[in-house]
Amino acid sequence: xxxxxxxxxxxxxxxxxxxxxxxxxxxxxxxxxxxxxxxxxxxxxxxxxxxxxxxxxxxxxxxxxxxxxxxxxxxxxxxxxxxxxxxxxxxxxxxxxxxxxxxxxxxxxxxxxxxxxxxxxxxxxxxxxxxxxxxxxxxxxxxxxxxxxxxxxxxxxxxxxxxxxxxxxxxxxxxxxxxxxxxxxxxxxxxxxxxxxxxxxxxxxxxxxxxxxxx
Amino acid sequence: xxxxxxxxxxxxxxxxxxxxxxxxxxxxxxxxxxxxxxxxxxxxxxxxxxxxxxxxxxxxxxxxxxxxxxxxxxxxxxxxxxxxxxxxxxxxxxxxxxxxxxxxxxxxxxxxxxxxxxxxxxxxxxxxxxxxxxxxxxxxxxxxxxxxxxxxxxxxxxxxxxxxxxxxxxxxxxxxxxxxxxxxxxxxxxxxxxxxxxxxxxxxxxxxxxxxxxxxxxxxxxxxxxxxxxxxxxxxx
Numbered sequence: 001x002x003x004x005x006x007x008x009x010x011x012x013x014x015x016x017x018x019x020x021x022x023x024x025x026x027x028x029x030x031x032x033x034x035x036x037x038x039x040x041x042x043x044x045x046x047x048x049x050x051x052x053x054x055x056x057x058x059x060x061x062x063x064x065x066x067x068x069x070x071x072x073x074x075x076x077x078x079x080x081x082x083x084x085x086x087x088x089x090x091x092x093x094x095x096x097x098x099x100x101x102x103x104x105x106x107x108x109x110x111x112x113x114x115x116x117x118x119x120x121x122x123x124x125x126x127x128x129x130x131x132x133x134x135x136x137x138x139x140x141x142x143x144x145x146x147x148x149x150x151x152x153x154x155x156x157x158x159x160x161x162x163x164x165x166x167x168x169x170x171x172x173x174x175x176x177x178x179x180x181x182x183x184x185x186x187x188x189x190x191x192x193x194x195x196x197x198x199x200x201x202x203x204x205x206x207x208x209x210x211x212x213x214x215x
Numbered sequence: 216x217x218x219x220x221x222x223x224x225x226x227x228x229x230x231x232x233x234x235x236x237x238x239x240x241x242x243x244x245x246x247x248x249x250x251x252x253x254x255x256x257x258x259x260x261x262x263x264x265x266x267x268x269x270x271x272x273x274x275x276x277x278x279x280x281x282x283x284x285x286x287x288x289x290x291x292x293x294x295x296x297x298x299x300x301x302x303x304x305x306x307x308x309x310x311x312x313x314x315x316x317x318x319x320x321x322x323x324x325x326x327x328x329x330x331x332x333x334x335x336x337x338x339x340x341x342x343x344x345x346x347x348x349x350x351x352x353x354x355x356x357x358x359x360x361x362x363x364x365x366x367x368x369x370x371x372x373x374x375x376x377x378x379x380x381x382x383x384x385x386x387x388x389x390x391x392x393x394x395x396x397x398x399x400x401x402x403x404x405x406x407x408x409x410x411x412x413x414x415x416x417x418x419x420x421x422x423x424x425x426x427x428x429x430x431x432x433x434x435x436x437x438x439x440x441x442x443x444x445x446x447x448x449x450x451x452x
Contacts, residue, residue: 046343071342072339081336
């Protein structure tokens with residue numbers, strides 16, 4: 001599905017990853033500063049690797065040698081950020097539909113009703129992000145990414161800004177998304193417990209190197 | 216307070232010049248503010264200094280330079296006249312250009328600051344949701360910078376209403392064509408029995424300035440509420 005063979009340098013930091021990822025949920029576990037967010041930015045098309053190739057379902061997304069680079073807005077991957085990054089000037093409903101509206105009707109795999117029920121955010125639709133709790137915000141961010149019908153869902157420590165009690169509340173939703181939508185996911189976290197709970201296989205990230213860590 | 220026809224001319228002309236100058240500065244100021252907030256390039260500080268310069272120069276100087284460049288014998292002015300038959304010096308269009316030159320830095324400053332304060336990850340989030348960079352700019356960046364854009368526009372409009380030195384040097388003081396409010400006030404103070412008219416126009420200037428500031432304050436408050444920076448009671452439910 002996703003074939004990664006890239007090298008990215010910024011200052012003294014180097015990220016090197018060579019791995020093939022299949023469907024289901026792939027957990028990427030590693031300490032802060034190990035390059036997990038950089039890896040996701042490379043996959044999402046927000047950063048360009050200096051060397052190597054990236055292909056998804058046979059399509060080349062990036063190839064440093066030929067200069068091929070599919071930008072973020074054409075990759076059709078969803079990215080859920082650590083702190084949600086909801087658009088503060090838009091209602092929850094407009095946030096949810098932001099990516100959905102960029103899709104042709106034939107590309108839409110999920111509808112607003114289904115996603116809001118799945119994540120139990122239907123009572124929040126008219127609110128603004130500032131009036132949401134941390135847990136609600138992350139569920140809306142997840143819903144927004146899902147409604148974009150992503151071919152791959154990238155999650156960058158989506159629970160790390162929440163306290164333990166909220167984490168325990170949200171984890172079942174993530175599991176539900178995994179089981180009910182079948183969207184392949186890459187789930188990045190510095191919490192081994194989260195990764196083990198959700199992932200079908202786990203990769204280890206350490207000092208910019210991505211490697212296998214068993215399943 | 217009754218105004219004579221000549222006084223009304225000055226008020227209407229001022230409003231026209233200030234609105235046109237603001238309309239001219241708005242798109243260019245947004246583009247320039249964004250460039251200054253988000254891009255690094257060679258010669259950035261030179262460009263920045265040039266744009267800010269009218270704020271610290273005596274206003275007559277930019278006006279005089281505009282005249283040298285755009286007067287009918289100036290290099291650009293002569294070309295405009297020969298090629299298109301357009302005359303800018305000593306016309307109301309010149310007054311717009313003089314006002315815009317002087318007010319541009321006041322438009323740019325708040326816009327630039329507003330762009331700098333926006334979390335760029337919001338724009339990245341938009342890109343990962345299928346928005347092209349232009350679409351992300353139009354639907355995320357500009358609305359979030361809206362309070363700064365409004366503040367810049369009001370400053371620009373007010374500065375244009377008050378423009379005097381550059382206008383005088385570039386387009387003169389021609390009744391009905393380039394005699395804006397400040398020039399009219401100045402003229403009335405130099406004719407016998409002109410005090411009453413000068414006072415009426417001075418009061419009107421104060422009212423216009425207060426109205427502009429009031430509008431800016433009101434729009435700023437509304438924008439803050441929409442962006443969720445304050446919590447009004449009616450949205451809590």
